[in-house]
Amino acid sequence: MSRSRSKAKMKVIPGGKQLSLIKDTEEILKFLEFTAKTGSEDPSVIDARLKACQWCFPFINEEEDLVGWIQENLNLILSRQTEVSGAQLDSIAQLILDALSDYRFWCSDPFGWERKQALPNQRNGAQTNSPSKKAGRTLTFPVRADVCVEVKVPEGGISTEDFLRLGLFLYP
Numbered sequence: 248m249s250r251s252r253s254k255a256k257m258k259v260i261p262g263g264k265q266l267s268l269i270k271d272t273e274e275i276l277k278f279l280e281f282t283a284k285t286g287s288e289d290p291s292v293i294d295a296r297l298k299a300c301q302w303c304f305p306f307i308n309e310e311e312d313l314v315g316w317i318q319e320n321l322n323l324i325l326s327r328q329t330e331v332s333g334a335q336l337d338s339i340a341q342l343i344l345d346a347l348s349d350y351r352f353w354c355s356d357p358f359g360w361e362r363k364q365a366l367p368n369q370r371n372g373a374q375t376n377s378p379s380k381k382a383g384r385t386l387t388f389p390v391r392a393d394v395c396v397e398v399k400v401p402e403g404g405i406s407t408e409d410f411l412r413l414g415l416f417l418y419p
Contacts, residue, residue: 270309270312271312271313271314271317272300272304272307272312272317274350275300275304275314275346275347275350276297276300276301276304278346278349278350278353279293279296279297279300279346279350280297282349282364283297286384287361287364287365288364295342296342296343296345296346297346299339299342299343299346300342300343300346302339303324303325303339303343306324306325306327306328307324311324314347314350314351317343317347318344318347318348318351321340321343321344322340325339325340362402362403365383365384365402383399383400383401383402384399384400385397385398385399385400386398386399386400396417398413
C-alpha cells in the first residue's frame with residue numbers, strides 16, 4: 248500500500264520516461280537560484296521573485312503543486328493568507344507570475360530563454376540605440392592561483408570555428 252501511495256506522488260517528465268520526485272515549487276526555487284547565480288537578470292528582481300515564491304509556496308497543498316495550476320489559481324492560493332493585502336499583495340502576485348512564466352519558458356526552450364535574457368531589456372517598449380554595457384557575458388576560468396583566463400562571449404554565442412580557434416590559441 249505504501250508503494251502505491253509513493254507512485255501517486257511521482258509524475259512523468261514530459262519528453263521522457265523518467266519519474267520526477269521533485270515538486271514543481273522546489274524546481275521553481277532552484278531555477279530562481281540558478282538565475283541568480285548566472286546573473287542573467289537584475290539581482291534585485293530575482294531576489295524579490297525568490298522571496299515572493301518562498302513566502303507563497305507554503306500555502307500550496309501537495310496535490311496543487313503544478314506550475315499550470317498555480318498560475319491559473321494564484322488568487323485562490325493568496326487568499327489563504329491574512330498577513331498581506333492590497334497593492335503589496337498585487338505586487339507579490341505579479342512577481343510570482345513573472346517567475347512562473349520565466350520558469351515555463353525556460354523548461355520549454357532553455358537556449359531560447361538564455362538568448363532572450365542576453366538581449367537588452369526591451370520589455371517596456373523602449374528602443375535602445377546605444378549598445379548595452381553588458382553585451383554578452385564574461386566567463387572566467389581560474390587556471391591556477393596566478394593565472395586566470397577571461398573570455399567575453401557575445402550575445403549570440405560563438406561558432407564552432409571560433410571555439411576551435413580559441414582552443415588553438417590556448418594550446419601552445
